[in-house]
Amino acid sequence: MSNAAAIRPGRPALPEWVRRLPEYLMIWVPLLLSAAHLVSFSLWTIWISFTPSTLVPVTGWVGLRNYSAVAASRNWQIAFDNLLLFGSAFVLLSLVTGLALAILLDQRIRGENLLRSVFLYPLAVSFVVTGTVWSWLLNPGLGIQKLVHDLGWTSFKFDWLIDRDMAIWTIVIAAIWQSSGFAMALFLAGLRSVDTDIIKAAQIDGAGPFRIYRRIILPSLWPITITVVVIQLQFAISTFDLVRALTNGGPGIATQLPALVVYDLMFQRSLLGRGAAAAVLMLLILLAVLLPYAAWRYVQRRRAAHA
Amino acid sequence: MRERTFAPSRILIYLIVLLIAAAWLAPLAVVVLNSLRSNEEIAQGSMIGWPQHWAWSNYLAAWSGFCVAETCAGIRPYMLNSALVTIPATIFSTLLGAIAGYAVSLWRFRGDTWIYGIVTLGLFLPQQMRLLPWTIVLRDIGLINTLAGLVLIHTIQGLSFTTLFCRNYYVAIPHELIRAARIDGAGFFRIFWRIILPLSPPILIVTVIWQFTHIWNEFLYGVTFTSGQQQPVTAALIALSAAVADIPQHGVQSAAVIIAALPTLLIYLLGGKYFVRGLTAGAVK
Numbered sequence: 001m002s003n004a005a006a007i008r009p010g011r012p013a014l015p016e017w018v019r020r021l022p023e024y025l026m027i028w029v030p031l032l033l034s035a036a037h038l039v040s041f042s043l044w045t046i047w048i049s050f051t052p053s054t055l056v057p058v059t060g061w062v063g064l065r066n067y068s069a070v071a072a073s074r075n076w077q078i079a080f081d082n083l084l085l086f087g088s089a090f091v092l093l094s095l096v097t098g099l100a101l102a103i104l105l106d107q108r109i110r111g112e113n114l115l116r117s118v119f120l121y122p123l124a125v126s127f128v129v130t131g132t133v134w135s136w137l138l139n140p141g142l143g144i145q146k147l148v149h150d151l152g153w154t155s156f157k158f159d160w161l162i163d164r165d166m167a168i169w170t171i172v173i174a175a176i177w178q179s180s181g182f183a184m185a186l187f188l189a190g191l192r193s194v195d196t197d198i199i200k201a202a203q204i205d206g207a208g209p210f211r212i213y214r215r216i217i218l219p220s221l222w223p224i225t226i227t228v229v230v231i232q233l234q235f236a237i238s239t240f241d242l243v244r245a246l247t248n249g250g251p252g253i254a255t256q257l258p259a260l261v262v263y264d265l266m267f268q269r270s271l272l273g274r275g276a277a278a279a280v281l282m283l284l285i286l287l288a289v290l291l292p293y294a295a296w297r298y299v300q301r302r303r304a305a306h307a
Numbered sequence: 308m309r310e311r312t313f314a315p316s317r318i319l320i321y322l323i324v325l326l327i328a329a330a331w332l333a334p335l336a337v338v339v340l341n342s343l344r345s346n347e348e349i350a351q352g353s354m355i356g357w358p359q360h361w362a363w364s365n366y367l368a369a370w371s372g373f374c375v376a377e378t379c380a381g382i383r384p385y386m387l388n389s390a391l392v393t394i395p396a397t398i399f400s401t402l403l404g405a406i407a408g409y410a411v412s413l414w415r416f417r418g419d420t421w422i423y424g425i426v427t428l429g430l431f432l433p434q435q436m437r438l439l440p441w442t443i444v445l446r447d448i449g450l451i452n453t454l455a456g457l458v459l460i461h462t463i464q465g466l467s468f469t470t471l472f473c474r475n476y477y478v479a480i481p482h483e484l485i486r487a488a489r490i491d492g493a494g495f496f497r498i499f500w501r502i503i504l505p506l507s508p509p510i511l512i513v514t515v516i517w518q519f520t521h522i523w524n525e526f527l528y529g530v531t532f533t534s535g536q537q538q539p540v541t542a543a544l545i546a547l548s549a550a551v552a553d554i555p556q557h558g559v560q561s562a563a564v565i566i567a568a569l570p571t572l573l574i575y576l577l578g579g580k581y582f583v584r585g586l587t588a589g590a591v592k
Binding site for chain 1: 323586
């Protein structure tokens with residue numbers, strides 16, 4: 001009989017761990033669910049990618065057969081080439097657009113808040129909506145080309161959406177419209193955090209605005225630039241909804257991207273093993289971007305710690 | 308003071324900024340105008356034009372009239388689906404993320420950095436790596452093609468974001484505050500309710516806005532794990548454009564697009580500042 005029970009009859013003392021059970025549950029259950037599903041689901045998908053699974057997951061081992069089948073398929077090859085083109089063009093152009101917008105907004109102009117909202121609002125809208133709207137604007141029979149024709153310039157041609165070679169650029173256009181505001185927001189934060197004393201000192205030394213930007217402000221934006229590149233590349237690699245709504249991979253399979261190939265293999269052709277292999281390939285592409293970034297961050301942190 | 312207002316370079320800057328802003332607003336303007344034009348009017352001209360007769364009926368048709376497959380209930384049921392998924396998933400993932408963020412940053416327990424590291428992996432892993440396992444798990448627990456299944460997925464997957472947001476915010480709270488409360492005998496939950504939660508509104512607003520926007524706009528899970536009447540509005544919009552491909556109804560479709568985008572646009576208008584904060588959280592650090 002413990003003292004507590006003697007003092008408060010009718011309420012026996014609970015063992016420590018029982019008393020703290022709700023606390024343990026609240027700490028561990030959500031975190032464990034989140035961590036465990038990430039690890040186990042990833043391993044699960046990797047495992048399926050080595051099995052001969054088609055309609056349902058089955059046990060077995062086929063080595064790299066699914067991978068070679070995916071890599072040899074025209075669908076994947078086009079998707080991979082498209083990803084290289086789309087990824088580099090989108091990242092580069094959204095970087096340039098974002099930086100240009102940030103520099104323009106940094107000139108102490110009136111209505112800055114309103115303009116910033118205008119450049120950012122597409123980010124609040126789903127890719128499905130963005131893709132649908134751009135598919136109308138870029139459709140030669142409905143959108144910009146039709147408008148210009150109706151205005152009298154009938155030789156005007158802007159039919160990238162149905163042009164096999166140019167269709168991928170329509171996705172670049174929509175993606176830039178959607179997400180260069182994000183680059184702008186980050187760059188603007190970076191521009192505002194440049195030490196004003198250094199700028200003033202440069203002004204006293206007679207440096208003009210161009211020189212100040214080129215020599216002082218832009219070099220200080222490197223860390224932000226790398227962050228923006230990595231985040232935008234990550235977005236490019238997983239692009240799915242935008243293409244689904246804008247071109248649905250077409251015309252033909254001209255705008256195919258890895259994320260669409262995965263979905264197609266898994267849920268439309270019921271080739272689970274191959275779909276899983278394609279998903280793992282997507283992960284590998286992503287790691288090719290993220291691992292150098294992680295290494296760079298690590299070196300930066302070490303340097304900051306030693307400084 | 309230098310005279311700035313009429314300098315040619317200033318005028319050029321304003322001109323460029325306004326032009327880009329117009330280009331950025333144009334798609335929205337086009338959809339809004341189209342949602343008010345009749346299908347005949349659009350068919351005769353292009354998607355870009357001023358309404359001759361204001362066809363407000365498009366909104367009624369989009370909301371509760373048009374047909375996808377055999378059902379003619381507009382996008383109302385799908386909007387309801389999206390709300391029934393987004394609201395609970397946002398609340399659950401935010402609350403659990405706040406507790407988890409508090410636990411890993413202030414309460415501390417054995418293995419906290421490890422488990423936190425694994426949870427944040429969820430920010431980077433492509434969704435495609437988890438599609439098959441989720442399909443199998445949802446089928447086994449009987450939640451495939453249900454809204455509850457989507458709530459479960461968004462809650463668990465959202466924890467990566469919400470835990471990160473809250474943890475980054477809570478690390479700035481002085482540890483002495485927690486230590487003093489612990490000495491006074493306050494437990495895990497009392498400290499959370501009495502100290503952490505009252506300090507949390509700024510980060511909770513960011514997290515709620517971020518999660519709401521994210522979950523509302525999500526498409527891949529919606530289209531993979533649900534079908535027909537159970538789909539969220541993003542998936543229904545794609546189904547709608549496929550359904551009306553034969554007889555184009557761009558006016559009604561535009562109205563549907565506007566209605567579907569309205570909740571997140573409103574949140575963006577009301578909480579723009581917090582939206583940007585959520586956007587840049589973690590990215591600038």
